[in-house]
Amino acid sequence: MYLRKLLISSKNSLQMEYNFREVEKNWQAYWAKNKTFKTEDTSAKPKYYVLDMFPYPSGAGLHVGHPLGYIASDIFARYKRLKGFNVLHPMGYDSFGLPAEQYAIQTGQHPEITTKTNIARYREQLDKIGFSFDWDREVRTSDPGYYKWTQWIFIQLFNSWYNPETNKAEPITALINKFRSGTLTIEGGWGQVWDTLSEKQQSDILLNYRLAFLSDTMVNWCPQLGTVLANEEVKEGVSERGGYPVERKLMKQWSLRITAYADRLLTDLDQLDWTESIKEAQRNWIGKSEGTSLKFKVESSKFDEVIEVFTTRPDTIFGVSFVTLAPEHELVEKLTTLEQKKAVEEYIVFAKNRSERERMADVKKITGVFTGSYVIHPFTGKQVPIWIGDYVLAGYGTGAVMAVPGHDSRDYAFASHFEIEKLIIIQPPVDWDFADKSYDEKEGKLVNSDFLNGLEVKAAIKKIISVIEENKLGKGKTNFRLRDAIFGRQRYWGEPIPVYYENEIPKVLNENELPLLLPEVDKYLPTETGEPPLARASSSWKYEGKFEYEYSTMPGWAGSSWYFLRYMDAFNDKEFVSKEAAAYWQNVDLYIGGAEHATGHLLYVRFWTKFLNDLGLIPVSEPAKKLINQGMIQGVSAFVYRLVLTVSKNPEDNDGANTLSLSDLPPVFISEKFFNILKENKNNEEAVKAYLRFANETGAINDRIKERQRKTIGNLNFGDPKYLQVNSLHVDVNFVNNNVLDKEIFKNWREEYKNAIFITEENGDYICGSEVEKMSKSKWNVVSPDLMVEQHGADCLRLYEMFLGPLEQSKPWSTSGISGVSNFIRKLWRLYHNGDVLNISEEPASRPELKTLHKTIKKISYDIENFSFNTSVSNFMICVNELTELKCNKREILEPLAILMSPYAPHIAEELWNKLGHTESITYAKFPECNESYLIESSFNYPISFNGKTRFFQEYDRSLSKEDIEKEILTLDQTQKYLEGKTPKKIIVVQNKIVNIVI
């Protein structure tokens, strides 16, 4: 068998098919050796900066989805070089992060080692695909030479405040001067003479202004990960990485004051050439809403308190029938009356212990409690009850709302549940049924609203705001949904925050003391007292030997918020980037990456860019002019279906406490057909019985189970589907071929499957289910690019990934079409060869050959400029098909074709270029220009349509006038046939396009 294969392959090599393995290896070595893609820092050429989103080097390596964007950006970078640009196209690694640390916790291996290994693997994979990265500029965020500058930027943030008057960041010293001189009032009752305040007091005041600041904040605490998470690291109430529950917790934390930039982050979006969906996602995330604050006086003989609410609908003030406070609201305790004390306290405990996930999962479940107190309505003077409800978020607005159940669906639901009065103050459409839902629209005339009666909503809002402001009850206000970014992580593998504490005052290190190196620790876990892993560092790890450092580290996005700048000047140890480099490279011209970074990375990098720009350190205020989001390449997961029988004594019992688990039985897997039968057939009594019989016969049921079965199962109704469940389990796609499972490999996969029993299709095959999902290790559906390169070559992988469809569209990975691309490459090769010999003619090209070439030049140029890489691949195929048909082997045609191909399939292009006699790399050749004169035809084959439907074709000279064509057309027999004797109403002739005859 082996021998035969060998014979065949040697026979093939005799035919001298294109040997991609050898060619690709050679050129990759050539590029590395000659530093072909090294970028000059200065150049007479115009600059162009093409950047891929920073990869996190995960242990799983690259899968076929990752290179999609890299291939696209590489094509563009190579194209721009051919067009005469000085192209910066770097690559590096976002190498701090959770997974390496989780691995360290499990194995004790230092995350640095894990990270290095993973990076090496990434590099190896990237190199195989033939990217034109300038590897001399590679950066790693976990490198002290890099994170020194991340820490440096943090210090700049700490030493800055946001001046609302100039609307930019300024040195904190400017603020201190304002306090000193009394230009600015010191808020919070500290006294007004700055220099009389203690250092601690001054520090506390400044923390309210610094862009990097320490404060008590409600954070997303993830106990399993032992750290705080940012809002966008939490998805559906669980951690994005790992899927662990997250709870709200009050903690002293470092944060960045991104909210200061909210408005600029919002308005500057308009200038960016980014996809609408990303811009929209950012707009939503920033969540600007304009409204007004409004004060309600609490009715009390004992104290003088005011509840301030934020509303965007002040016009509905006369519809207020209660006020709701968030459970965490500071006035809750004070406002609770003696009678309500117990109920309120119970509720607060309930609300606190309810995890974020629970709270989100049952948004529909309405919970709340009455405080027993009332506020006075500012206009009617009536009593309005104060409630507590967890539908009000502590972190937004003032943590209190004025509830207008008639015109706000959330208030409506709350009021319905607790039977609170609903007032109608806007005239809804005639058939509106308030028993069903509230009327939330901002349209209609106001009623029952005293001085607002008869006004339209918009006018009413205007009027009420002026009345509120006149009476000093509140003022117009803008709120943002965006929260300050929590910056501390109670983790090991991140940049140490360059801060130490002297008498509880946080102080930053001096610039010359950077970097603050990550200390060694014995374990990567929190200490017994719950302090972050850095607290485990040796006792000598102290500032000046005596002051404790900050123990939390920076989040994953710190290093990635400015990396595009570092590539400009990757190894500068004097500055994070030199003024000259920043001035030359400006910002990224083309940024390609996944849409999943829409709100995290892309918002933070914009924030840091604006900040550095404010300080005059860089000349741009946005990181990337154009952004393209490549679509996700999804995996096609395979499933096996495992039967699980659970029986409870009491059918009403849902909690599983009385469940009889039959886990002692060998696992049973049913093929797809049976799965479908079970799914459709609700009554599965037969299936359960058959299963038990089967288990019995195979001796799988042991005595213990038999006993319980006798006791319990006898009385149960098997018709209830909950007794027999089918669990879908992911199975490694590599065990599956055309949905058929390799049963033996599967059995050896895991110990528990060793005795697995398969219920197969008639032919003995076990058919797996399949589903399109995200490609990930945990779903066992990862396809690696290495395998593709090994089998088909890098050029083929590059072309195929582009051929799959539009770059921005998500699609499941399927290898089925790759042979078409593979054939194309061989066909291209044959164009230049006769058998195994290069066969190039120096004769001038014929007119049809030139036409094919120039048509292709035109299309490819258009496609690249429009990032339509899929169509360029088919255009190459058309071109090669046509040239093959013409038996063209002219240098005049094939040389430009090689250049045209080189951004897409650089290896074969270099090889052909070299064989054509060039000694320099094709990288810096000149992209061919389209000569339109070759494309012009003397005549045009007009489609002749009747009422818009094409019936036949007629060729006319291109210069023939509309009138003449019209005359000619009418003389044709065909025309008369379709006219059926009628006179045309109208004849439309579009020159060199179409003729349409209207009957």
Added chain:
RNA sequence: GCGGAUAUGGUGUAACGGUAGCCACGAUAGUUUUAGAAACUAUUGCGAAAGCGUACAGGUUCGAUUCCUGUUAUCCGCACCA
């Protein structure tokens, strides 16, 4: 619920408002081959044909896959943000 995107053969997809299905995959038949694979040739939206066909229903237009309105489905993001 809000926002964004998408919808075309068996499949991936292509069409500046102007011939719907380019280019591939797959399939069918044939040539070659001990067989398989590969290569090559032909056919391949549906329909016997007239004709009908771009998710569905309207509209604008001489002409709509393309523009507009509404509906449905799918995917993605956000979600009690007052």
